Amino acid sequence: MEHEIQICPITKENEAVLQLPNEPFSCDGRVIPMYDGKNWSYRIEMFSPDQIQTECFPDEHYQLETMGDGFHGLAAYVDGACAGYALLYTQWNQYLYLDNILIQSAYRRYGVGSRLLEESMKLAAQLGKLGVWLVCQDNNLQAMRFYLANGFQLGGMNLPVYEGTKQEGKADLYLYKKL
Numbered sequence: 001m002e003h004e005i006q007i008c009p010i011t012k013e014n015e016a017v018l019q020l021p022n023e024p025f026s027c028d029g030r031v032i033p034m035y036d037g038k039n040w041s042y043r044i045e046m047f048s049p050d051q052i053q054t055e056c057f058p059d060e061h062y063q064l065e066t067m068g069d070g071f072h073g074l075a076a077y078v079d080g081a082c083a084g085y086a087l088l089y090t091q092w093n094q095y096l097y098l099d100n101i102l103i104q105s106a107y108r109r110y111g112v113g114s115r116l117l118e119e120s121m122k123l124a125a126q127l128g129k130l131g132v133w134l135v136c137q138d139n140n141l142q143a144m145r146f147y148l149a150n151g152f153q154l155g156g157m158n159l160p161v162y163e164g165t166k167q168e169g170k171a172d173l174y175l176y177k178k179l
Helices: 012-019 112-126 141-149
Strands: 005-009 025-027 029-035 040-046 053-055 071-078 081-090 095-103 131-137 153-158 172-178
Touching: 005 112, 012 071, 012 081, 025 141, 029 141, 029 153, 040 153, 071 112, 081 112, 095 112, 112 131, 131 141, 141 172
Parallel strands: 095 131
Antiparallel strands: 005 071, 025 053, 029 040, 071 081, 081 095, 131 172, 153 172
16 A cells, blocks of 8 residues: 655644654664774674664754754654654755754554655755765664665764763764765
């Protein structure tokens, strides 16, 4: 069955979308980035069954009035039901930053995330940006595969970002998609 997916800006009228809860996701592998001095590449390391973990990001409790300058929110609806969002920001560089994308598990595999990314790219073009960039943890393999399947490319990493935190041992990977 084909579903109607609608993407629209987040406004005062639909700001309740910002209260969608985060849901658990499985960490069954990690992306190992490699840099040859010019280009980034990667390999995938799958975890053994005893290493697989389920994680869940804390709920953010976003409020539209506090999202700040440069905020652009996109809400996603499937057959009229709230399904997710993409939160983006204009920044100092020439890329639109995708700060967060959330798709409720009941609507995953419907194409909602891909539609949000498409609309994010259109927004980047409207704003005169070169494309969209984002950050993904190296052990969020499902998300990495999703971004790569939607045309994003690895463009860098940050190893020490989680030192001294409960996330220690992870790295942030930077992904970019040009118009």
